Amino acid sequence: MRLTVMSDYSLRVLMYLGAKPEHRATIQEIASAYGISENHLMKVVHGLGRQGFVETVRGRGGGLRLARPADKIKIGDVIKAVEDDFALVECFRDENVCRISNVCRLRGVLRLALEAYFRVLDDWTVADLVTTPTNLFALLSDLPSSSEPATRR
Amino acid sequence: MRLTVMSDYSLRVLMYLGAKPEHRATIQEIASAYGISENHLMKVVHGLGRQGFVETVRGRGGGLRLARPADKIKIGDVIKAVEDDFALVECFRDENVCRISNVCRLRGVLRLALEAYFRVLDDWTVADLVTTPTNLFALLSDLPSSSEPATRR
DNA sequence: TATAAGATGCATCTCACATATATCTTATTG
DNA sequence: CAATAAGATATATGTGAGATGCATCTTATA
Numbered sequence: 001m002r003l004t005v006m007s008d009y010s011l012r013v014l015m016y017l018g019a020k021p022e023h024r025a026t027i028q029e030i031a032s033a034y035g036i037s038e039n040h041l042m043k044v045v046h047g048l049g050r051q052g053f054v055e056t057v058r059g060r061g062g063g064l065r066l067a068r069p070a071d072k073i074k075i076g077d078v079i080k081a082v083e084d085d086f087a088l089v090e091c092f093r094d095e096n097v098c099r100i101s102n103v104c105r106l107r108g109v110l111r112l113a114l115e116a117y118f119r120v121l122d123d124w125t126v127a128d129l130v131t132t133p134t135n136l137f138a139l140l141s142d143l144p145s146s147s148e149p150a151t152r153r
Numbered sequence: 154m155r156l157t158v159m160s161d162y163s164l165r166v167l168m169y170l171g172a173k174p175e176h177r178a179t180i181q182e183i184a185s186a187y188g189i190s191e192n193h194l195m196k197v198v199h200g201l202g203r204q205g206f207v208e209t210v211r212g213r214g215g216g217l218r219l220a221r222p223a224d225k226i227k228i229g230d231v232i233k234a235v236e237d238d239f240a241l242v243e244c245f246r247d248e249n250v251c252r253i254s255n256v257c258r259l260r261g262v263l264r265l266a267l268e269a270y271f272r273v274l275d276d277w278t279v280a281d282l283v284t285t286p287t288n289l290f291a292l293l294s295d296l297p298s299s300s301e302p303a304t305r306r
Numbered sequence: 307t308a309t310a311a312g313a314t315g316c317a318t319c320t321c322a323c324a325t326a327t328a329t330c331t332t333a334t335t336g
Numbered sequence: 337c338a339a340t341a342a343g344a345t346a347t348a349t350g351t352g353a354g355a356t357g358c359a360t361c362t363t364a365t366a
Binding site for chain 1: 339341345
Binding site: 179180181195196198199202209210211212213214215216217 | 310311312313314
């Protein structure tokens, strides 16, 4: 019952971008803001790009921004897109060999529970995660390598 | 977002026992019924014993049975007992270093989702998982090494 | 006292996940 | 148009939790 760091990082990237929507951030900037691996983050961002959560621009002056407003990105959608394996137990899989799977109701119950899980997550958007955007951005830019501080409101 | 096979096997053991409550089953019997490793199952059963879900009896003629009626064992309680790590993302942990964790609401949202998940699982008991006990037991005893078939109703 | 059970500790295997390295492509800017 | 700064992509490797196996100990029963 855990999420991968891919999900963790994905959400952090979206929050970062959501905290300052007009700003086009680079991967390097975000990685150093959180103190995490730039290489690793690149994969995460690439995935977010392919799945339509962020817009990426190559080349000098490039970077990323949210593909849609933060309040239009549901947490549940992000998790569903990033996590791949929701086969909670063997009987969810095609190669299931459990011999009671046709009379047992476990699969159905677990699926119901998972639906309830996502129903909650889909009630929240990236915008909801960031209490006060300025606060968050100030926090993120309080570090050596970042560019200008978020002075303007 | 997956459960370990420990949970899977734990529930299968409880279902097996719940399907024929008066019968004291051995680990060997259950393992061969499902076609899974006896060694591995032994650990699972040991855990279930320590956590009070089953009563184990050593020695010749020993075996296991449910410690309480199947309809008094909630699925959610089993999962909670068997799975150990519900720290969905870094900020759930004590050694959290994410620098926005104090203004970010992710942790709270994920916790809510997890609660919803267990609220569903706690609505179901082991008894609910087994549609027709006789059916299930017939299915499970249809194999070489098992003792007498479940003829009686 | 032999045997059939579970209890326990240790060893190992294995794969998903995490991380790193290197090279390619694209866009901008001087 | 060349240099550079960005992301894209493929490959390699590390690593730890989870899964499995093996051997031995303990306990109860016949």
